[in-house]
Amino acid sequence: MTDQTSVLRGRRSGIEPVxxxxxxxxxxxxxxxxxxxxxxxxxxRPHDELGRSGAVCPFAAPSIGRGLFYAVFVPGAVGxxxxxxxxxxxxxxxxxxSPASGPDAALKSVVAVFPDVTDYDVIDLVQNERKSExxxxGLxxxxxxPGCTVSGLRNSAFRALDAPLPMLAVRHMVGSDFPFLASQREWVLAYLKKFAASVPSMVRADIADRVMMS
Known part of the structure; x- marks a missing residue:
């Protein structure tokens, strides 16, 4: 478990994840x-419409189990x-x-929750603007x-990003993220830089298929 007292403070926004x-x-x-x-x-947990076995987010349970699921609430009108x-x-x-290094460091995740935001377009805007950075x-x-219509990877009818609270979420990039990064060359290069030595076989095949189609 981590120390619940945050010692880190955002220099622009004042956020303190815990x-x-x-x-x-x-x-x-x-x-x-x-x-x-x-x-x-x-x-x-699994979901009938997910299109595969296992939890909706395989990353979440290990993060939660080790006390590495961080959050910060940003109340009020947020432009x-x-x-x-x-x-x-x-x-x-x-x-x-925490932890800044070691095996558990890869399990960290953090969500910034905007409980009073009702214009969800601003979340899409900022996510699109900042994703490349x-x-x-490697993140x-x-x-x-609520009502996010982004389609699931294996079932276009599944809405994995539909959540009760407006949020931006950050985690480490993992090997299975390639389909989310394939649309831009700089993202593919960042993925390969991190995983070139251990790209899963299914992903290598996916990369090959996309190259053949380009």
Whole structure:
């Protein structure tokens, strides 16, 4: 488990991520319990419409189990620039969240929750603007919000990013992320830089197929 007291503070936005599966904090946001329920009951479990076996997010359970699922709530009206500042601080702080090194460091994840945001276009905007910066650092930046229509990888009808709270989520890039990165050359290069020595066979085949089609 990690120390629930954050020692890191975003220099632009003032955010201070904390591990939300440590002991309940007296000062935690009222919707933290809702975030925990969604993470456990949705991300960590199989779903009939997912299109494959296993949890919706295979990354979530190990992250939660080791106390490495961090979150920060950013209340109030949040416009695009404020959200950009939060995203930039997430990128800057993420490598320094405990643990900074060792095997468990790869299991860290952090979500910035915007509980009062109702214009979800701003989340898509910032995620699209900042994704490349995260990918080039070996990270993934995802968007979640109520009614998000982004299709699932194996079932176009499945809405994996439909969540009860508006969020931006950050985690380390993993080998199975290639399909999410194949649309841009710089993303593919960042992926190969990180995984060239251990690209899964199915992904190598996918890369070959895409090259043949280009």
């Amino acid at each position: 591990s939300v599966f440590d002991d309940v904090r007296d000062d935690e946001h009222p919707r933290t319990a809702e975030l925990r329920r969604w993470a456990v009951d949705f991300l960590c 695009a620039q404020r959200m950009r500042d939060v995203a930039d601080d997430l990128a800057e702080l993420f490598p320094h969240l 995260f990918v080039l650092d 993934m930046l995802g968007q979640f919000y």
